[in-house]
Amino acid sequence: MNQLLAGKKFLIMGVANDRSIAWAIAKQLHEAGATLAFSYQGDRLESRVLKLVESTMPGSTMVQVDVTREEEIASAFALLKEQWGTMDGLVHSLAFAKSEELEGHFSDTSREGYLLAQDISAYSLVAVSRFAKTLMVEGGSIITMTYLGGERVLANYNVMGVAKAALDQSVRYLAADLGEQNIRVNAISAGPINTLAARGVRNFSTILGVVAEKAPLKRNITQEEVAKTALFLASDLSSGITGEVIHVDAGYHIMA
Ligand code: NAD
Numbered sequence: 206m207n208q209l210l211a212g213k214k215f216l217i218m219g220v221a222n223d224r225s226i227a228w229a230i231a232k233q234l235h236e237a238g239a240t241l242a243f244s245y246q247g248d249r250l251e252s253r254v255l256k257l258v259e260s261t262m263p264g265s266t267m268v269q270v271d272v273t274r275e276e277e278i279a280s281a282f283a284l285l286k287e288q289w290g291t292m293d294g295l296v297h298s299l300a301f302a303k304s305e306e307l308e309g310h311f312s313d314t315s316r317e318g319y320l321l322a323q324d325i326s327a328y329s330l331v332a333v334s335r336f337a338k339t340l341m342v343e344g345g346s347i348i349t350m351t352y353l354g355g356e357r358v359l360a361n362y363n364v365m366g367v368a369k370a371a372l373d374q375s376v377r378y379l380a381a382d383l384g385e386q387n388i389r390v391n392a393i394s395a396g397p398i399n400t401l402a403a404r405g406v407r408n409f410s411t412i413l414g415v416v417a418e419k420a421p422l423k424r425n426i427t428q429e430e431v432a433k434t435a436l437f438l439a440s441d442l443s444s445g446i447t448g449e450v451i452h453v454d455a456g457y458h459i460m461a
Contacts, residue, residue, distance in 0.1 A: 208237060209436065209440040210239035210293075211238035212240075213293040214239065214285075214291070215234055215239050215292065215293060215294050215296060216241075216242045216244060216285065216294075217243050218272075218295060218333065219296070219299035220243055220245060220254050220257065221246075221253075221401050221402075222254075222401060224400045225298070225428075226298050226395065226400065226431050228257065228428070229427075229432035230296050230436075231258075231262070233432040233435060233436040235261070237440065240265075240289075241262060242266035242268065243258055243266070243267050244268050246299070251267075251269065266284070266285070268285075272324075272325055272333070273329075278332055282340065286339075286340055291341070291343065292337065293346070293439075294341065294348070294439055295347055296349075297348065298350045299326070300325060300326035300365065300368065300369075300402060301321070302318065302321070302322040302363075302364050302405070303322075304405050306365075307362070307363055307364070307406050307407060308361050308407040311363045311364070314363060319367070322364045325368075326365065326368035327368045327372040327375055330379070331375055334390070344387025344388050344389075345387075346390075346438055346439045347383075347388060348390075348391055349376060349393075350395060350431075351369045351372055351395075351450060352365075352366075352394060353396075355368075355373050356370070365406075373392060376390050384447060389446065389447035391438050391446060391448070391449045391451065392449070392451070393450075393451050393453055394450050394452045394453070394454060395426065395454060396416055396457055397413050397425065398425070398428055398431070416454070416455065417455075420455035421456035421459065422456055426455050
């Protein structure tokens with residue numbers, strides 16, 4: 206097996222279960238030799254994520270981070286500083302919008318719902334990058350997950366599309382800002398995958414069908430395909446790439 210990430214230390218944010226994109230990425234990075242820490246959202250997920258991690262990567266650092274809580278972000282990075290001293294990157298694979306905002310008229314989006322989606326799904330990347338940069342003393346790679354709904358209007362994606370647009374632009378501003386520290390910041394725009402978060406989007410199975418029919422590769426993509434691209438972005442193989450949004454969507458985004 207390749208050891209592209211031997212000796213490298215990455216924080217994985219956003220594992221909820223074994224279908225999570227973050228979990229597929231964790232497995233790829235682990236197989237490539239990386240040491241991993243996992244952040245999970247709240248007590249509710251702790252035992253499930255712990256069980257998953259212990260079955261494959263026993264001894265990994267686990268830390269609770271709800272990204273709306275600045276103090277939880279701060280204590281997570283304080284723990285990593287204590288345990289690791291330095292780190293080489295992080296995977297930000299999380300988002301949230303209230304289900305009622307993911308259907309109906311976009312013009313009916315509430316102020317609260319709009320701000321919540323922005324806070325969790327876009328601002329959190331800026332917040333965690335601010336802490337991570339102090340530990341990424343030898344540069345490294347920050348990776349986030351985005352979706353085509355941030356570039357184009359897609360049915361029912363509504364407020365999350367606006368949050369993904371902000372996330373995509375945050376990737377570019379962070380890349381410009383952190384480049385002098387040799388910290389690269391990129392996003393993967395994944396095609397639709399049946400995960401917990403995806404089930405919050407109305408008619409999600411219809412979207413899967415449309416993509417499989419229209420995409421150049423005539424199929425949907427898997428978590429593993431996203432994860433292989435994340436491994437590329439995490440490793441030195443992508444050393445010249447920053448501020449980029451790479452589509453792993455069977456080519457769907459090129460079609461009219
Ligand atoms: P998932 O439900 O497995 O993961 C979403 C994660 O977000 C969960 O682990 C959840 O705990 C976390 N989260 C939500 N609110 C949080 C908060 N306040 N603090 C900390 N964590 C919080 O679903 P997924 O599909 O693996 O989603 C991961 C990322 O991939 C998301 O950014 C999503 O928008 C993106 N994405 C998903 C698809 C898809 O079709 N599944 C497509 C493109 C992009």
